[in-house]
Amino acid sequence: MTTPLTTTSVPDLAPLLRGAIDLERTAHGVLPHRLPARARAQCADPQLAMVEAQPAGVRLVFHTAATVVELDTLPTKRHYAGSPPRPDGVYELLVDGRLAAEATAVGGHTLVVDLATGTTEHRPGSPVTLRFAGLPARPKRVEIWLPHNETTELVALRADAPVAPADDGGRPxxxxxxxxxxxxxxxxxxxxxxxxxxxxxxxxxxxxxxxxxxxxxxxxxxxxxxxxxxxxxxxxxxxxxxxxxxxxxxxxxxxxxxxxxxxxxxxxxxxxxxxxxxxxxxxxxxxxxxxxxxxxxxxxxxxxxxxxxxxxxxxxxxxxxxxxxxxxxxxxxxxxxxxxxxxxxxxxxxxxxxxxxxxxxxxxxxxxxxxxxxxxxxxxxxxxxxxxxxxxxxxxxxx
Structure with missing residues (x-):
């Protein structure tokens, strides 16, 4: 039987995020951006809109004694018409700076790109739950690095112990x-x-x-x-x-x-x-x-x-x-x-x-x-x- 998890709601995720310049509230949760809203408004290039919303270097960083952490996300996959499917983006969980687990979100939205015509088609999907279990039962610093090449809306974070923002340790x-x-x-x-x-x-x-x-x-x-x-x-x-x-x-x-x-x-x-x-x-x-x-x-x-x-x-x-x-x-x-x-x-x-x-x-x-x-x-x-x-x-x- 799965142990009930305490819940950290989406509004509480902002203090845990590193590497994002801006957060956009969406119907599902929050979407990290790597350019501010003012910059996004000054360029209509769909390529730039796509890549700046892909969370390269963006991660959730927190202190917890939890042994189980769940993250609900809504990814947007890219698929080029006529080409093999692209690999799913990877989420990496680090404990005290060391890789402890990784996962992929199978599902979510799909953006189909036709390189011959330049057209795109958005196929909607549903959020996906990633579960990281078996983490050491002690206080620790946890980082969850989001996929660097896959647009990722954050829907919810849950853990079986309290979660608190981590400091940067004085690093520049x-x-x-x-x-x-x-x-x-x-x-x-x-x-x-x-x-x-x-x-x-x-x-x-x-x-x-x-x-x-x-x-x-x-x-x-x-x-x-x-x-x-x-x-x-x-x-x-x-x-x-x-x-x-x-x-x-x-x-x-x-x-x-x-x-x-x-x-x-x-x-x-x-x-x-x-x-x-x-x-x-x-x-x-x-x-x-x-x-x-x-x-x-x-x-x-x-x-x-x-x-x-x-x-x-x-x-x-x-x-x-x-x-x-x-x-x-x-x-x-x-x-x-x-x-x-x-x-x-x-x-x-x-x-x-x-x-x-x-x-x-x-x-x-x-x-x-x-x-x-x-x-x-x-x-x-x-x-x-x-x-x-x-x-x-x-x-x-x-x-």
């Missing part, structure tokens, strides 16, 4: 913005995305504003970074600007300056690390736009290809090589008057030797093992003593 808050790689694309679990790996190794509290396809130097994203409390900040810029074929070199430089200016309006002396793109062979010297490889999709495999003309780089079309040079120049010039600004060439996290050993499976995103490697390297570079975002000791001078 690291605010990171980047593309789908930063959100965790191709990682298979939420604590396996490279920012989550780096945060665990660096001893920091993660707020992940990695937005798949949405790292486009948008002013509303810069304002979100400006207004979010943080002790350390990093921004990874470049790949989405290229694969969206969003702008030319003339616009890129001023856009970067404006983006950094906006962040500095709210964080004038916070250590800020600008990271240029990881190696991505299809876009190193070939401009965007990037497109799905339809032949690969027909064969049941997701892959991407660059469709731009390398001959147009001289006219201002952007490649990753061009962007890396421009970011190094901009940060170098700004660092003369901003000693807390730093630069990192993304190829130090994933470069040519890594691509030979661990090639990008879809030509654009790293696999789980590569996410872990990138996270380890970022933590070693950024958070170690003397690093630009050092947690202990003094950060190094701008580089």
């Amino acid at each position: 808050v690291w605010l990171h913005h980047g593309s789908s790689i930063s959100q965790g694309s191709n990682a298979t679990r939420p604590t396996g995305t490279w920012p989550a790996v780096a945060a665990a190794l660096g001893g920091v509290e993660l707020v992940n504003l990695g937005l798949g396809g949405g790292a486009l130097l948008d002013p509303f994203t810069a304002r979100a970074l400006r207004d979010t409390p943080a002790d350390r900040i990093s921004v990874k810029i470049g790949i989405n600007v290229v694969n969206a074929d969003l702008m030319r070199l003339r616009a890129f430089g001023p856009a970067v300056h404006g983006f950094l200016d906006m962040i500095r309006d709210g964080h004038p002396t916070t250590p800020l690390l600008v990271v240029s793109p990881l190696l991505c062979p299809i876009h190193e010297d070939t401009p965007g736009p990037c497109a799905f490889d339809m032949a690969a999709l027909a064969a049941g495999r997701a892959a991407f290809r660059a469709t731009g003309d390398p001959g147009e780089v001289a006219a201002g079309r952007l490649t990753l090589t061009v962007i890396r040079d421009e970011l190094a120049r901009i940060v170098g010039e700004r660092a003369a008057t901003d000693p807390h600004l730093h630069h990192l060439d993304g190829r130090a996290l994933y470069g040519e030797a890594d691509a030979a050993e661990l090639p990008l499976p879809d030509n654009l995103h790293p696999d789980p093992a590569t996410h872990h490697r990138i996270g380890e390297r970022f933590a070693h570079h950024a958070f170690a003593d003397g690093g630009p975002l050092a947690v202990n000791g003094t950060p190094t001078a701008a580089r």
Whole structure:
């Protein structure tokens, strides 16, 4: 017979949530957002609306002596018409920082996307209950990490002992913005995305504003970074600007300056690390736009290809090589008057030797093992003593 559980109602979940920028009350519960309502109102892009509502880095954190915890959620699954079903998102439960259990929510809403026509169909579903049992019968810190790639409404939390918000242990808050790689694309679990790996190794509290396809130097994203409390900040810029074929070199430089200016309006002396793109062979010297490889999709495999003309780089079309040079120049010039600004060439996290050993499976995103490697390297570079975002000791001078 199941032991009756005490109930923590949905309104009480807000103090337990970490990593969300905003909470939207829905008919079922609460939906965590990673961009504030003001930003969401300023962009009608359905891709951005989808990814910012996917709770990468968002987790429930609480103290309890419970041996059983139940979480009711209402996920929204994506399904691409004509392609194999995507894996269900993973929920991970950690006890005192160690993985104790994981689960998937089978059910919920489904969003069917037709890549050929650009149309979508929403198929409604019902909430799902996840049950985590056999937890140690002692006071402990529990974290439930939500799927990084699956929109998740939180409906209810129940436990067989009282639940109370946990403090952050005095750890600094690291605010990171980047593309789908930063959100965790191709990682298979939420604590396996490279920012989550780096945060665990660096001893920091993660707020992940990695937005798949949405790292486009948008002013509303810069304002979100400006207004979010943080002790350390990093921004990874470049790949989405290229694969969206969003702008030319003339616009890129001023856009970067404006983006950094906006962040500095709210964080004038916070250590800020600008990271240029990881190696991505299809876009190193070939401009965007990037497109799905339809032949690969027909064969049941997701892959991407660059469709731009390398001959147009001289006219201002952007490649990753061009962007890396421009970011190094901009940060170098700004660092003369901003000693807390730093630069990192993304190829130090994933470069040519890594691509030979661990090639990008879809030509654009790293696999789980590569996410872990990138996270380890970022933590070693950024958070170690003397690093630009050092947690202990003094950060190094701008580089």
